[in-house]
Amino acid sequence: MNTSILVSPGRLIGAVPMRPPTQGQVESRPIISFIDGQSIYSPGQRAGQAYRVEFGAVRVYRVLANGRRQILAFHFGGNWFGLQNEDRHRSTAEAIGATGVKSVSLQEDPHIWQGLLPAVLENFLSAQEHQLVIGRQSAVERVAGFLLEMSDRSGHSHRFELFMPRVDIADYLGLTIETVSRSLTKLKKKGIIKLHGARGIEIVAYGVLQKLCL
Amino acid sequence: MNTSILVSPGRLIGAVPMRPPTQGQVESRPIISFIDGQSIYSPGQRAGQAYRVEFGAVRVYRVLANGRRQILAFHFGGNWFGLQNEDRHRSTAEAIGATGVKSVSLQEDPHIWQGLLPAVLENFLSAQEHQLVIGRQSAVERVAGFLLEMSDRSGHSHRFELFMPRVDIADYLGLTIETVSRSLTKLKKKGIIKLHGARGIEIVAYGVLQKLCL
DNA sequence: CGGGTCTTTGAATAGTTTCAAGTACAGTGG
DNA sequence: CCACTGTACTTGAAACTATTCAAAGACCCG
Incomplete structure (x- = not known):
């Protein structure tokens, strides 16, 4: 038990x-x-x-x-x-x-x-x-940390689906949906993550993501 | 007891x-x-x-x-x-x-x-x-709320001394010391508070302060 | 396949931070 | 008692980051 x-x-x-x-x-x-x-x-x-x-x-x-x-x-x-x-x-x-x-x-x-x-x-x-x-991290750092948190809670998977829409992520991180979206785009353009549709997240460089959010 | x-x-x-x-x-x-x-x-x-x-x-x-x-x-x-x-x-x-x-x-x-x-x-x-x-309030709102919090914890007094230096207030509110200082100045110029030295705070318009921090 | 919602992107704006001086204050020693 | 010194605080200007407003694009569901 x-x-x-x-x-x-x-x-x-x-x-x-x-x-x-x-x-x-x-x-x-x-x-x-x-x-x-x-x-x-x-x-x-x-x-x-x-x-x-x-x-x-x-x-x-x-x-x-x-x-x-x-x-x-x-x-x-x-x-x-x-x-x-x-x-x-x-x-x-x-x-x-x-x-x-x-x-x-x-x-x-x-x-x-x-x-x-x-x-x-x-x-x-x-x-x-x-x-x-929310007190001491930049937008990209917050989003990076958020993805790691969601990854952990999805069983440390590198590929997972977000449960929630952007507005929830924004209101959780103390940002706007536009800033969340832009931060995701930055991470994508750096090759750290891949987006599969709106909710699908693939973490390509886990270590880089960890370094990003300090 | x-x-x-x-x-x-x-x-x-x-x-x-x-x-x-x-x-x-x-x-x-x-x-x-x-x-x-x-x-x-x-x-x-x-x-x-x-x-x-x-x-x-x-x-x-x-x-x-x-x-x-x-x-x-x-x-x-x-x-x-x-x-x-x-x-x-x-x-x-x-x-x-x-x-x-x-x-x-x-x-x-x-x-x-x-x-x-x-x-x-x-x-x-x-x-x-x-x-x-820290997630959803502006600098002035945070400082206003902080003063009310400190007032409450000093026995709801309208006149009290802050225990801590500006850098502590800043790091508590997720701001810089300059922004804290500027916010206090704004409240002072609006006649909502008075500053007595660096640490002494007098709340002149308690109600206005409450409205400010929502 | 169409319609509505969610998301992304762009440009302008607002708010906060950063950097750099300047000012007030408390404690120290003459 | 007063100048001296270091620290804490305030103020200003420029730079930066995130927000706002607006529009276009992608996605999901029937």
């Missing part, structure tokens, strides 16, 4: 004990299905559920008063999201493509939090890494 | 149970003192301690290969930091001015994590809020 399903493959668990099995309480749950763009939760809605992606993908974002959107995170199979300490959501979670999630109630069984701690810490770490990206 | 010391004043605790008192285990600890600029932990160092600021302030940051720095968070009295799931630190934590912290070991007593969960969730929420700031 694999008790480390709570964390992404390849990530070490250091100080955090993995004792209490959230496992059983989650696996027995039904999968809730969502269609592309359907919202899983919205701002103002009561929180109190934690969600795990079973298939498909999820974007979590917030929108400023003037309409500018920032995608805080993408979540894929196995990732937990929706974990928070306030009683109402501030962000929106939406399905990207056909998506299935399982959820557990946090109120019913407060014990569940223990098993979710590694997931919270992982979300936290991702948020910090992303601060570095 | 106040069991909500783990969270900043004014923040609601929703779904998270506050049961296990990390409290007693922390209060009995000695205060460790640091001088200005002294590092509390550095990248590569073994993690396994959680820290709480007793007095002074702490900056947590990461540096990219090319030397660009991003301050991930500032921590003031009562704030917890250093919480993570990996066994080695990736970031640096440094004292800003004379600073005292208490620390608890996470390995010795894994139970401690339960009491720290609200702190982790709060750090996570702050990181998300900050993504929005």
